[in-house]
Amino acid sequence: MLPRKRSAVLALTILALVKYSEQYSSGAPSGACVDQTPRHENIPAQSTAPPYLILTSSAQVRQGDTLDVTVGSPAGAPLPIGGFILQARQIQNPDIIVGKFIGVPDSSKVHMTTCTSDNDTVTHSSPEDKPAMTFQWQAPDDFLGGVEFRATVAQSYATFWKNVESPLVEVVTRDTVVSTSAPAAAAPAGTMAPPPVIMESKPKQEARPLDVIYQGCADTKLCFGVPQNCISKGDCKAIVAVFVAGDQYTFELQAPGNPKYVAAGLSMDNKMGDDSAMECVRNDNGRVNLYTSWTYPKDDPYVSRSDSPQEIVQLQESSIIDGKLYCKFKRDVVSVVKGQTFDLANNMYNLMVLAGNSMKDANRVGFHDIAYEATGTPQALAAVGTAAAGSKLLLKLHGCCMVIAWLATSSLGLLLARYFRQTWVGKQLGGKDIWFAWHRIFMVGTWLLTVVGFILILIDVGGWSYAGGNPHAVTGIITVILCFIQPIGAYFRPHPGTKRRPIFNWVHWGIGNAAHILGIITIFLAVYLPKAELPPWSVYILAAFVAFHVVMHLVLSFTVCVSDGRISNGRINTFPMKDMGSRQPTQVDRSTDAPFSSFRRLLLGIYAPVILIFAIAMICLVALAPIGEVYDTILGA
Numbered sequence: 001m002l003p004r005k006r007s008a009v010l011a012l013t014i015l016a017l018v019k020y021s022e023q024y025s026s027g028a029p030s031g032a033c034v035d036q037t038p039r040h041e042n043i044p045a046q047s048t049a050p051p052y053l054i055l056t057s058s059a060q061v062r063q064g065d066t067l068d069v070t071v072g073s074p075a076g077a078p079l080p081i082g083g084f085i086l087q088a089r090q091i092q093n094p095d096i097i098v099g100k101f102i103g104v105p106d107s108s109k110v111h112m113t114t115c116t117s118d119n120d121t122v123t124h125s126s127p128e129d130k131p132a133m134t135f136q137w138q139a140p141d142d143f144l145g146g147v148e149f150r151a152t153v154a155q156s157y158a159t160f161w162k163n164v165e166s167p168l169v170e171v172v173t174r175d176t177v178v179s180t181s182a183p184a185a186a187a188p189a190g191t192m193a194p195p196p197v198i199m200e201s202k203p204k205q206e207a208r209p210l211d212v213i214y215q216g217c218a219d220t221k222l223c224f225g226v227p228q229n230c231i232s233k234g235d236c237k238a239i240v241a242v243f244v245a246g247d248q249y250t251f252e253l254q255a256p257g258n259p260k261y262v263a264a265g266l267s268m269d270n271k272m273g274d275d276s277a278m279e280c281v282r283n284d285n286g287r288v289n290l291y292t293s294w295t296y297p298k299d300d301p302y303v304s305r306s307d308s309p310q311e312i313v314q315l316q317e318s319s320i321i322d323g324k325l326y327c328k329f330k331r332d333v334v335s336v337v338k339g340q341t342f343d344l345a346n347n348m349y350n351l352m353v354l355a356g357n358s359m360k361d362a363n364r365v366g367f368h369d370i371a372y373e374a375t376g377t378p379q380a381l382a383a384v385g386t387a388a389a390g391s392k393l394l395l396k397l398h399g400c401c402m403v404i405a406w407l408a409t410s411s412l413g414l415l416l417a418r419y420f421r422q423t424w425v426g427k428q429l430g431g432k433d434i435w436f437a438w439h440r441i442f443m444v445g446t447w448l449l450t451v452v453g454f455i456l457i458l459i460d461v462g463g464w465s466y467a468g469g470n471p472h473a474v475t476g477i478i479t480v481i482l483c484f485i486q487p488i489g490a491y492f493r494p495h496p497g498t499k500r501r502p503i504f505n506w507v508h509w510g511i512g513n514a515a516h517i518l519g520i521i522t523i524f525l526a527v528y529l530p531k532a533e534l535p536p537w538s539v540y541i542l543a544a545f546v547a548f549h550v551v552m553h554l555v556l557s558f559t560v561c562v563s564d565g566r567i568s569n570g571r572i573n574t575f576p577m578k579d580m581g582s583r584q585p586t587q588v589d590r591s592t593d594a595p596f597s598s599f600r601r602l603l604l605g606i607y608a609p610v611i612l613i614f615a616i617a618m619i620c621l622v623a624l625a626p627i628g629e630v631y632d633t634i635l636g637a
Contacts, residue, residue, distance in 0.1 A: 033115035036152040050161035052153045072132025080129030083154040091146035092318040103136035145319030210234040224387040226371040238355040238371035240264040244382040255355035258323040265352035270374035273297025280327035288318035348378035394460035399622035401453030406519030408615040413442030419556040422594035472525035482515035533626035545614040563595040
């Protein structure tokens with residue numbers, strides 16, 4: 001009886017082992033194609049960090065080219081691989097398998113199989129332990145974007161890890177010069193290196209073909225980009241394209257330079273606020289998400305996703321290639337956002353396109369510090385061609401007025417008041433001393449230009465507008481306020497010799513100089529406003545102006561000290577503004593010009609035209625912006 005029982009136990013044991021080997025040895029079952037989960041009698045995957053990793057021979061691969069993919073464990077702690085399933089998945093849509101494998105190291109141990117297309121998966125063929133393995137994977141010809149290799153790796157029947165992932169790999173166009181360096185793996189130091197691979201690069205072409213988003217802008221879809229005239233050259237800082245086929249409205253967005261987001265808006269006017277926006281946002285993990293949002297005119301929260309339905313858009317494609325954030329999506333023909341109906345087929349909208357480098361928080365995009373523009377007129381989205389931006393005439397006139405006011409007229413007015421009070425003695429203009437007459441002319445000109453420029457920008461932006469992290473608007477409004485009150489104070493100035501005259505002298509001097517300094521700082525800040533489209537090297541012109549202005553003040557100050565006899569034994573015993581705090585100025589001979597007046601007039605003859613040249617240079621930059629690409633072309637960039 002005992003031998004019979006032993007035989008039965010042995011038979012059951014053999015059957016159990018047969019069942020074990022059938023589930024483990026022949027490779028992953030077909031049901032694992034989607035979730036990569038082995039059907040091991042409901043045994044869960046390990047929750048610890050996987051002791052395996054996936055490395056690729058390069059971070060980029062051209063369409064149709066091959067890539068080596070290695071699966072193994074870190075060097076120094078080699079662990080055998082019992083079973084596995086390996087696939088390439090789209091970053092944006094991880095359920096989609098892309099590409100195919102064309103080579104395996106040992107067909108007796110591993111083999112290629114088909115899940116959704118031929119040879120898109122590799123898995124084990126036998127249960128025996130396997131070392132690190134390298135496979136050849138071929139990128140598809142009809143896909144661009146990010147992929148990652150994902151695997152489930154089993155060490156034994158009951159011990160396996162899911163979601164073993166490779167670093168991001170970009171599938172790029174065939175003409176792209178591919179980097180041969182392998183991507184850094186998110187694994188402990190000392191990991192195994194993948195086999196070296198040399199990827200042949202094509203020589204740099206003189207003119208690369210335009211990106212996909214630019215193709216068809218002339219005849220099949222509506223395109224709008226920033227800055228103007230960028231679409232024909234394919235170098236927009238941000239671009240939106242709309243393609244209409246029947247009742248399908250497809251949008252494309254792209255911005256280079258690794259932006260955090262690129263977005264488009266549908267507006268009833270060309271001003272930001274009360275618009276339906278669509279955002280393509282780059283996450284830290286390399287994926288791109290699509291959201292819709294509602295914008296508010298100059299009021300917090302400025303933009304809100306919670307006020308806009310997310311189901312009205314459907315993401316189709318996305319990628320981050322060579323730093324270019326791209327996405328393609330469909331939008332419902334009719335949608336209701338914030339109580340407003342957006343009918344893409346029957347209504348026209350001003351298109352907006354913008355891009356930025358930051359987020360306000362997890363649910364709101366930050367300021368559009370890379371690009372922002374709106375079409376000048378409403379557009380039928382089914383139209384084809386390139387849409388034009390709104391006129392920037394008021395913006396350019398504002399900039400020109402402020403440049404003339406604070407680089408030219410105010411600089412000359414301050415110089416005359418400080419250093420030329422005893423020059424041209426006996427000569428008058430309009431019944432006033434020459435220096436005072438011209439000082440008043442220049443400062444009244446500064447006041448008029450500043451007020452006109454302020455009114456122009458208020459009309460252009462439709463009210464107060466704060467440019468995110470750029471304090472241009474803040475310093476600008478302070479400058480305008482100081483400039484506005486300065487002539488009012490001058491009109492009510494106390495007479496010389498009265499008790500309040502010293503107070504007026506210092507206040508008038510302080511407000512005037514503060515306004516001048518802030519005015520120049522505000523122009524510096526304008527260089528960094530995307531809407532101004534000024535080339536970055538504009539700051540060098542402004543810096544040269546400041547340096548020249550300061551040097552001339554120092555030379556003239558020294559000249560005044562010498563002419564007033566205020567240098568004794570090589571030391572200055574007073575300074576040109578000593579009379580500021582006195583009721584009565586120091587008694588000097590007012591019947592003739594002060595010493596060195598001819599030299600001062602010579603300096604003025606140098607200062608005035610040079611300052612005018614600086615002002616004209618900045619006016620040209622403002623009026624002709626954007627001209628940065630012209631400068632780069634001249635330099636051969």
